[in-house]
Amino acid sequence: MEQKKPLIVLTGPTAAGKTGLSIRLAKAVGGEIISADSMQVYKHMDIGSAKIKKEEMGGVAHHLIDILEPSEPFNVVIFQRLCRQAMEQIYANGRIPILTGGTGFYIQAVLYDVDFTENEEDTAYRDMLEALAKKEGPQYLHDMLQKADKKAADAIHPNNIKRVIRALEFYKQTGMHISAHNETERQKESAYASAYFVLHDDRQKLYERIEKRVDDMLAKGLVQEVAQLKAMGCTKDMVSMQGLGYKEILSFLYGECSLEEAVYRIKRDTRHFAKRQLTWFKREKNVIWVNKQDFDYDDEAILTFMEQKIKETTGIGGVAT
């Protein structure tokens, strides 16, 4: 069997401090950073996505940042493909990939080499189901799924139209049950010699930092950034405009709510988002929790701990190349 290649994952809830730490880690370990972030892939979206600045990179190579126009679609499958390409390149350079970002689903897709059975665009069927859901109600679609894939239907709540549609689509395209497929995929082990770090902090502190960061974003000109995107022709239905901070400010710019209301929603929804991220990471196997409190918020101590763990799990020493 082929030897597993090394992969370092550095994740955690939004505003936990991943970005800063990732640079230091990359330098210590001889790594390059791949962003596992569904919004930082987009150009022209710097402030709201808390994107790292060129001058903050400290010479460390970054991948999957600023690679798409906001009008372009993006999803796990695209991410997985691009991420694999980037990793090959990094291995070829004799360096180590460091997956950094808060999108747990994306990390999972790469780490467990999830099979999404790529198939040609079938938006027609999707659109048809969406229209059907609107007309007949969510229960109607769920009933369809009940007949096609009972197990999936039992597992998915009728109101969760997105996943009901995906399950139906999967059945139509492959003739197989997504419930069975998922079960198989779930049993996979990490495809890499990986160290999976989750950076986290006291909930109260995290929430405070989130609120402060949103205020900072506004001070830096988030509204202007979104206004420019709007002027470029960005609309609500684009994947990029579903990002936190973007959909709310867009709504404000369309006169649908006050700025105060928009800011309130950004803060609230970002807090909720951070909570969902934590829930996700709690479920992931083999994660190494890095509680900042336990290290007295000392980055040096955190780094030492991480290097130690990396040596244990991947066999990589701490010597930079």
Add this chain to the structure above:
RNA sequence: AGGGGAAUAGUACAGUGGUAGUGCGGCGGUCUCCAAAACCGUAAACGGGGGUUCGAGCCCCUCUUCCCCUG
């Protein structure tokens, strides 16, 4: 000081004398192609003390607090 009104969950509000509800927030969870998305679940309250009544969040008295009006 006098007159009037209000007091119900963290908050904003419901609640014929008969099992105290709703939204938002909080907390927990699901997730294998829109995931910064979508979805689900849960805890939590009648200001204090008397009285009337089989039974009081609701009626009466009183205390406390808050709001409005008038000197």
